[in-house]
Amino acid sequence: MKNRLAMYRALKAINVPEQQIEAVIQAMDSHVHLSAGKSEPDIAQFRAELSRVEVSLLMNIGVMLFVAMAILFAAVAFIR
Numbered sequence: 001m002k003n004r005l006a007m008y009r010a011l012k013a014i015n016v017p018e019q020q021i022e023a024v025i026q027a028m029d030s031h032v033h034l035s036a037g038k039s040e041p042d043i044a045q046f047r048a049e050l051s052r053v054e055v056s057l058l059m060n061i062g063v064m065l066f067v068a069m070a071i072l073f074a075a076v077a078f079i080r
Contacts, residue, residue, distance in 0.1 A: 003028075004025055004029070007021075007024065007025055007028065008021055008025060011024060
C-alpha cells in the first residue's frame with residue numbers, strides 16, 4: 001500500500017494524467033504478483049540445496065573428527 005501511494009504521488013508530481021497513473025500502478029501490482037509466484041519454486045529449490053549442503057557438511061565434520069581421534073589414539077599408543 002505504501003508503494004502504491006508513493007508511486008501515485010511521484011507520478012502526480014511530474015504531471016502524469018490520472019488514467020496513466022492508474023495504468024502504471026496496476027501494471028506494477030500485476031508484475032509484483034507474478035514475480036512473487038515465480039519465486040516460490042526458487043525458494044523450494046534453494047531449501048533443497050541447503051539441506052543437501054547441510055548433510056554434506058555434517059558428513060565431512062564426522063569424518064574429520066573420526067580421523068582426528070584415530071590420530072590421537074595412535075599417538076597415545078606409540079608414546080606408551
